[in-house]
Amino acid sequence: MRVVVGQGSCGVATGARKTAAEFEKQIAAKGLDIPVSVTGCVGTCYLEPIVDVYDDNDELTRYVKVQPDKVEKIVEEHLAGGKPVVEDAISDEDKQFVAKQQRVVLRNCGVINPENIEDYIAVDGYKAIEKVLKEMKPEDVIEEIKISGLRGRGGAGFPTWFKWNAAKASPGNEKYLVCNADEGDPGAFMDRSVLEGDPHSLLEGMIIGGYAMGACEGIIYCRAEYPLAIKRLEIAMEQAREKGFLGKNIFGSGFDFDIRIKAGAGAFVCGEETALIASLEGERGMPRLKPPFPAAKGYWQKPTDINNVETLANVPWIIYNGGAAFAQFGTEKSPGTKVFALAGKIKKGGLVEVPMGMTIREVIFDIGGGIKNDREFKAVQMGGPSGGCVPASLVDTPVTYEDITKTGAIVGSGGMIVMDEDTCMVDMARYFLNFTRDESCGKCNYCRIGTKRMLEILERITNGEGKDGDIELLEELANKIKDGSMCGLGQTAPNPVLTTIRYFRNEYEDHIYKKKCTAKSCKALITYNITDACKGCTLCARNCPVDAITGNVKEVHVIDHDKCIKCGKCMDHCKFNAIVKE
Amino acid sequence: MSDKACNCDCAKERAAQFTELAPTLEQYAKVPGSLITILQKTQEIYGYLSVDAINYISEVTGIKPAKIYGVATFYAQFRLQPIGKNLIMLCKGTACHVNGADMIEEAICEHLNIQDGETTEDGVFTLNNVACLGCCSLAPVMMVKSVEGDETYGNLTKDSVKKVLDEIRERA
Numbered sequence: 001m002r003v004v005v006g007q008g009s010c011g012v013a014t015g016a017r018k019t020a021a022e023f024e025k026q027i028a029a030k031g032l033d034i035p036v037s038v039t040g041c042v043g044t045c046y047l048e049p050i051v052d053v054y055d056d057n058d059e060l061t062r063y064v065k066v067q068p069d070k071v072e073k074i075v076e077e078h079l080a081g082g083k084p085v086v087e088d089a090i091s092d093e094d095k096q097f098v099a100k101q102q103r104v105v106l107r108n109c110g111v112i113n114p115e116n117i118e119d120y121i122a123v124d125g126y127k128a129i130e131k132v133l134k135e136m137k138p139e140d141v142i143e144e145i146k147i148s149g150l151r152g153r154g155g156a157g158f159p160t161w162f163k164w165n166a167a168k169a170s171p172g173n174e175k176y177l178v179c180n181a182d183e184g185d186p187g188a189f190m191d192r193s194v195l196e197g198d199p200h201s202l203l204e205g206m207i208i209g210g211y212a213m214g215a216c217e218g219i220i221y222c223r224a225e226y227p228l229a230i231k232r233l234e235i236a237m238e239q240a241r242e243k244g245f246l247g248k249n250i251f252g253s254g255f256d257f258d259i260r261i262k263a264g265a266g267a268f269v270c271g272e273e274t275a276l277i278a279s280l281e282g283e284r285g286m287p288r289l290k291p292p293f294p295a296a297k298g299y300w301q302k303p304t305d306i307n308n309v310e311t312l313a314n315v316p317w318i319i320y321n322g323g324a325a326f327a328q329f330g331t332e333k334s335p336g337t338k339v340f341a342l343a344g345k346i347k348k349g350g351l352v353e354v355p356m357g358m359t360i361r362e363v364i365f366d367i368g369g370g371i372k373n374d375r376e377f378k379a380v381q382m383g384g385p386s387g388g389c390v391p392a393s394l395v396d397t398p399v400t401y402e403d404i405t406k407t408g409a410i411v412g413s414g415g416m417i418v419m420d421e422d423t424c425m426v427d428m429a430r431y432f433l434n435f436t437r438d439e440s441c442g443k444c445n446y447c448r449i450g451t452k453r454m455l456e457i458l459e460r461i462t463n464g465e466g467k468d469g470d471i472e473l474l475e476e477l478a479n480k481i482k483d484g485s486m487c488g489l490g491q492t493a494p495n496p497v498l499t500t501i502r503y504f505r506n507e508y509e510d511h512i513y514k515k516k517c518t519a520k521s522c523k524a525l526i527t528y529n530i531t532d533a534c535k536g537c538t539l540c541a542r543n544c545p546v547d548a549i550t551g552n553v554k555e556v557h558v559i560d561h562d563k564c565i566k567c568g569k570c571m572d573h574c575k576f577n578a579i580v581k582e
Numbered sequence: 583m584s585d586k587a588c589n590c591d592c593a594k595e596r597a598a599q600f601t602e603l604a605p606t607l608e609q610y611a612k613v614p615g616s617l618i619t620i621l622q623k624t625q626e627i628y629g630y631l632s633v634d635a636i637n638y639i640s641e642v643t644g645i646k647p648a649k650i651y652g653v654a655t656f657y658a659q660f661r662l663q664p665i666g667k668n669l670i671m672l673c674k675g676t677a678c679h680v681n682g683a684d685m686i687e688e689a690i691c692e693h694l695n696i697q698d699g700e701t702t703e704d705g706v707f708t709l710n711n712v713a714c715l716g717c718c719s720l721a722p723v724m725m726v727k728s729v730e731g732d733e734t735y736g737n738l739t740k741d742s743v744k745k746v747l748d749e750i751r752e753r754a
Contacts, residue, residue: 010717013734045719186675189716224622224659225671225715227732265618266658268713282617284656300615341718343677349719381676415718417676431679435713441656567688572740 001034001079003027006050006110008041008196009189009228010350015067016049022068023051026075034079040197042110043351044097047090050110053078062090093369097348100367102329104337105153105190105313106353109197114232117239120200126245128319129207133253136319138168141212145315147323149335154180154271154308155386155412156488157334157401163305166295167213170303175215177206178299178306180276181222181229184268185384186435188415190339191309193351195222195229198313199236203246203259205312208319210257213305218259221276224266233261268385268439272487273298273306275441286441287487308413310339330356334400344381344417345372354399361395364418375420379503383412385432385439386492388499389425408499410492424521425504426511430458432496440489447490450481454497464524466512471501520581523566530557530570533578540570540579596638602627603638611643617653621660630661658713665708666701668750669727675714677721686722687711689740693747706754707747726750 005011005020023036042050047064053074054060061084063074070088078084112119120126132141146161167175179202183191194202206218222230237259240246248256262280270276270285273294279285280299298304314336318326327335334356340363343349347369354363360380364370371377379389388409390397397403404411419428437451454477457470478494485491501508510516517525530540536554541547548564551557559570571579597604606623610616620643624635631654640647654660672690674683687698690709694702701708717723720736724743728750735746 009715009734010720010736013717013720013723013736045717048720183716184713186679186714187677187718188714189718192716225712262619263622265622265660266713267656279618280615282615282619282653284653343718343721344680349677349721384676415676417680417718419680423680428680431676439713568685 001056002054003034003036003079004039004052004054004113005036006040006042006048006052007038008110008193009226010041010045011048011050012228014048018068019049019051019066019071022071023075026071027079030075030080032075032079037113038115039112040109040114041193041351042098043101043106043193043353044094044348045350046348047094053084063088064090064094094348097350097352097367097369101353102337102355103353104317104326104329105194105201105310105339106197106351107317108201109193109351112198114197114199115235117200117236117243120198124320125200125316126204126240126243128316129204129211129245130251132208132211132319133251133255138212138214141208141319142168144319144323145212148314148318148326149323149330150311150314150318150326151334151336151401152308153310153314153338153413155185155383155410157411160307160311163295163307164209164213166293167215167303167305170296172303173214173216175213175303176299176305177210177213177215177218178276178280178304179206179218179220179309179312180271180306181220181226181309182264182270182276183223183226183309183413184271185386185413185415187343187381187384187417188341188413190341190351190414192223192226192229193339194309194313195226196232199229199233200240201313201316202233202309203236203240205315206259207246207250207257208315209305209307209312211255213303215305216256218257219280219299220259220261221264221270221280222261224263230261230263237261267441268435269441269487269489272489275487276306277304284441286443287489289486310414331398331400333402338399338411338414340399340414340416342368342416342418345375345420345423346370346418347372356400357398359396359398360390360416363399363416364395368418371418371420375422377418378421378423379419379425381409381417381419381428381496382415383410383495384415385435386410386488386495387412387415388495389419389428389503390499391503393503408495408502410495422519422521424462424517424519425500425507426458426517427462427519427521429497429500430455430462433458433493436489436493440493444485444487444490446481446484447493450477450484451490451493453477454481454494458497461508461511462517462522462524464511464515464522466508468512470512471505471508475501526566526581527561528559528564528566528568528570529580529582530559531578531580532556533576535576535578537575539573539575543569543573545569593641596634596641599634600638603635607639607642617643617645617650618657621650621654625660630664632662632664664701666705667728667754668707670707670709670747671712671715671725671727672698672709673713673715673717673721673723673725674711675716675718675721677718678714678723681721683722685740686724686738686743689743690747693744706751 051063150160151157275285275287294304339353433455534556541549
């Protein structure tokens, strides 16, 4: 029997470390000899902390939301008594969250111990690289990736085999394979989960890629905000070196390849390849004109290939099972699976990996369980600051690179932020523009100044000061920024604005002409009022920071709108639901 | 900066002031492309990048202070001001935004009487808004960094965030 506690960042944030410590304490107190180990995130973030108990015949009981106070019972009844605690175990409905998925990248996340290489080896880990080094030529590897149809999972969706081939074809002996683990899209966390839950699959993917293109060194450019990911990568690299999977003469083949980590310092623009390379060289992360492409002149002017974490984590599976096996998932033009990070106003948030071509409806409603508090589904934001909002009317769109691009959004790195009727679309556009304005490196005028001007207009609109012609001005600026920017950041920065105008133009018009925010979210456009349900308890008046509420005890109170700063404190404190937002 | 630029003992004094940084500089000073790593280590040791630290790094590496300043101000991670004992990293990612991160920020600002980027008078807290912590399913989220380690708090409400801050303050 053994106990495994899920300790990805989400698990740790909900107190998994305390839960694990409590298990150890209780097990010791009962004199039992049962090991407590660690695993990564299984993806059901909304059920954390998750504890898996494996019986002697390896039968799994999964306990969810295990706070330390639940531990004693599980230890006593299940670990000591042999009888699972049914009421704390995962429900059949929640089991569907994982059961409906198709896991390739996340195959080991939440299953193996990421800090123990033996666990990875036990699930056929490092067999793909062994096969590659013993049986395949570099061209064979690239051919297999070509058959799989694997496309870059970081956002652009560029065919992986093509990039590898370009780097291979570049002359020179000194080449680099860079893994972009600087997951910058706010709202996407699939790379973090792979780094924390299955670091060896990334390392193996990199070694295979390195062999295919003839690279001497791999560099993982990882976000500094992911300390746990960096720690687990370091452990994994150390163990791989000890086993001889990394370093000189791997598997006795004469192939040398080592990997090092470089911590990023927080710049969204470093998702752009040339900016990332500048950052690796210790410079400001500013993009440069392409060509020359990194495959010809990259890190220190040497041929360099850059792939995303999820892309590389697919590679060992593809080599081991064959490219054709991967291509059978998904659609013809978008083969394979893709991991999505479901978050926002969703019932069951977490990571889901599904075959490409599944519809947005299936992902959000069948797997994610629909909208929180059964509110109405309004839109889903895909692709982060470079993407756009897909409205509810297009919920049956299949998730493929082509179909999502047609909507004006992009698949991107796979963030899916679900929004309900309380989310203001103009405010969403403002939020993303604020982000891109901050993150613009400043090199191109249109991106640097244009995003600021657009943000000013959006701020004006959300403040109730929108003017006739603002929408047209936004559209004009958006198109000029797209044309006048050199890199992907500027070229895509207007997308959140353009898609919200395209699908929610009426909301913009309501803000500008009727001075009304339908979602009741823009502070300047809402008012608080007290209804007849008021019992005159005076709680609101006492908590109002600006003394805007007056009224006698046991009489209906009144809000002075000139004084009101719309902080909403009265509404938070009212026990009779007598305060309404209009 | 070379010795010629300055005839006083300030360079020597700086070396004495930054002894903890010496091993890092020994390892990285001559390795091209290591400036960001050096700055990260410096901030790890001293909590921020002081003018003196920048000048010292410049003296050892030969990289001009202006360039170091340029790199330091480009990246969100680097700070040029000292921070409090606890660094509150409040997530302003999309999922957190949709779930009311602005409201949480207001609550923190009001409770501690500081704005984004500022430190409380007693030096216990510094507030920093960050792009995304990657715990989107627990939105709204914040991470509190201190010498005791990093602690992440999820599913925050206006009340729970105040409670967390009060608990940390009591321990401090």
